[in-house]
Amino acid sequence: MAQLQLRPMTPGDRDEVAELICVSTNYWYQTNRGFSVFPGGPEHTEVYFDVYETLDPGCGLVAVNERNGRLMGSCFYHPRPTHVSLGIMNVHPNYFGQGVARALLKFILDFADRERKPVRLVSSALNLDSFSLYTRAGFVPRRTFQDVYVDVPEEGLPIDPPTASPIREATIDDAPAMAALEHKLCGIQRESDFRYFLDNNDGFWHVSVCEGAKGTIDGFMASCAHPGCNMIGPGAAHTERQAAALICAELDRHRGRRPVMLLPVDCDRLVRQVYSFGGRNCEMHLWQVRGDCPAITGVSMPTFLPETA
Numbered sequence: 526m527a528q529l530q531l532r533p534m535t536p537g538d539r540d541e542v543a544e545l546i547c548v549s550t551n552y553w554y555q556t557n558r559g560f561s562v563f564p565g566g567p568e569h570t571e572v573y574f575d576v577y578e579t580l581d582p583g584c585g586l587v588a589v590n591e592r593n594g595r596l597m598g599s600c601f602y603h604p605r606p607t608h609v610s611l612g613i614m615n616v617h618p619n620y621f622g623q624g625v626a627r628a629l630l631k632f633i634l635d636f637a638d639r640e641r642k643p644v645r646l647v648s649s650a651l652n653l654d655s656f657s658l659y660t661r662a663g664f665v666p667r668r669t670f671q672d673v674y675v676d677v678p679e680e681g682l683p684i685d686p687p688t689a690s691p692i693r694e695a696t697i698d699d700a701p702a703m704a705a706l707e708h709k710l711c712g713i714q715r716e717s718d719f720r721y722f723l724d725n726n727d728g729f730w731h732v733s734v735c736e737g738a739k740g741t742i743d744g745f746m747a748s749c750a751h752p753g754c755n756m757i758g759p760g761a762a763h764t765e766r767q768a769a770a771l772i773c774a775e776l777d778r779h780r781g782r783r784p785v786m787l788l789p790v791d792c793d794r795l796v797r798q799v800y801s802f803g804g805r806n807c808e809m810h811l812w813q814v815r816g817d818c819p820a821i822t823g824v825s826m827p828t829f830l831p832e833t834a
Contacts, residue, residue: 527590529597529625531632534585536578542587542599543571549615553652569753572727576830577601577612580721586632588616588625598625602633603831606714608816609637611646612832614655626658634662634815643816645713647787647827650809664813668821670787672808673799679781682802687769690743695732697723702742703734707761712819718759718831722747733774735767746771746826748778754830755779757786761825765795768824772799787826795824 534542544567551561563569577585581603588598597620601612611633616625637644648655650669660666675682686692695703700723704716722730729751735744744762749755757775762768772786787810788796796804812827 529588539574543567546570546615552618572753600629609644650811664815666811668812669790670810673804674785675804677779686773691736692774695734703745710823711825731778746775748775755784757784758826758828763823769798
């Protein structure tokens with residue numbers, strides 16, 4: 526068993542971290558599902574380093590093989606006012622089963638304990654090794670999501686959008702109201718994430734909002750149009766009808782693409798609505814929390830990038 530050293534991720538690790546994410550994720554899916562998630566290679570996974578480093582500089586962690594200096598594993602974490610969110614975690618296949626993920630996770634849990642904050646994550650329900658890792662560390666599954674993708678034609682979906690409050694493109698001025706809504710519905714605060722989406726300096730984010738009475742925000746939905754993460758979300762709304770209208774608005778931004786989204790399994794009307802858009806199931810994910818967990822009201826949809834729950 527190789528000896529490992531944990532150290533902060535640096536800009537010089539960008540290329541190797543991207544390759545690690547690509548190799549690790551593709552290996553698991555090829556072995557267990559028969560396909561690759563990142564057929565475009567490490568160029569498509571560089572986005573994970575770039576987004577996480579922009580949002581939380583210095584909050585990346587790598588496990589290094591002390592003998593040869595190669596990266597054995599990596600992960601990201603996001604300190605927020607109400608919680609710490611665990612981002613994507615990967616271990617190189619050569620080091621599976623050697624305690625690398627456990628060491629990375631322990632570092633983040635120790636950090637969260639010092640901050641006296643709960644830790645939240647979203648992980649695949651199909652990966653029982655990661656499920657066991659998290660539950661042994663004290664995480665409790667709180668909500669289940671079904672991963673649904675939609676093939677959006679070049680001409681757009683041939684559907685009438687669900688009727689809801691007015692839907693419009695979000696602006697940077699909406700960030701505080703979006704954060705307040707999510708805090709009310711889900712008990713978490715992350716306005717900095719929303720400001721990052723709305724600034725859209727990378728050019729692949731978009732956000733729609735659902736306006737309520739007197740200019741309030743009753744729901745929002747972001748989406749990412751990058752080859753490494755073509756996804757609808759994160760989002761939150763008071764009602765399933767509002768969430769469906771927001772999803773429809775963001776799907777129209779993805780013409781000619783196949784975005785995926787995480788739908789709460791208990792939001793049956795929303796699930797059926799997305800099926801009517803041509804949605805197809807492809808996986809299941811679990812929202813897990815270690816520590817205090819406020820109840821969720823309304824609809825909440827997490828994502829893979831950034832990993833926010």
